[in-house]
Amino acid sequence: MRKPCCEKQDTNKGAWSKQEDQKLTDYIRKHGEGCWRTLPQAAGLLRCGKSCRLRWINYLRPDLKRGNFAEDEEDLIIKLHALLGNRWSLIAGRLPGRTDNEVKNYWNSHLRRKLINMGIDPNNHRLSNNRPRLDQPPNFTSSCATLSDHQLKCPPHHHPKSRGENDQVSDAGSCFEEDSSGMAADLNLDLKISIPFTSLANAEEEQKHNIACNSSTELDFSATTPSPALLLFR
DNA sequence: AAGAGCGCCAACCGCACTCAA
DNA sequence: CTTGAGTGCGGTTGGCGCTCT
Known part of the structure; x- marks a missing residue:
């Protein structure tokens, strides 16, 4: 069993103080990100590296938007969740x-x-049986109708993770995994993992990093079969 | 006014992955 | 090939603030 990353008893835990934030920000501005294990000592912080990394990524990074999510951001999250499951880093990568x-x-x-x-199961984006909607389209059939019992019982996060620059999202822990000829195909998606484009210098760089699907720079959700959730969402 | 209940969100924890030695 | 350090990710927790009773 791996030993814990923070063995030291004298590391701080819990909420970060303003002074700690300042120290971390100053240090990263000066030396850049990376080497999180040695960073705390170098920056004069009584925190473990993991904690520093999390604080920087989730709170201190200068390019963070914060505040309420816009409607189009909500839409995108729902779409991506339907496709990718609980793969939050991938989803967040599409949200500057x-x-x-x-x-x-x-x-x-x-x-x-x-x-x-709205009567939609958020786990698989199917219309929930026990709460049918009155405004449901008469001939509507869920694009996730091929989910097996096993898949229903096994949440997406049970699927093996895969990472890397060219990580193809072929193991998406969503309802589309089995029905690969279903919505994913309809969406014409060829998702690849890449550096979030906010961290890139410009749009050209974004293109270089192949964020796009099918040589477009944006995910093309002009699908012939929208997600059940989105059919009802508008 | 005060206590209970609830929701939000920052932070922690444990596991998985990568890569260098 | 194996091992372990470093890092990233997703699930969970705990504290704070707001609302309700």
């Missing part, structure tokens, strides 16, 4: 200025409930 933690929290506190209220 947003962190995985922020997206995850927003999903759990707002969007999940929103979908549930």
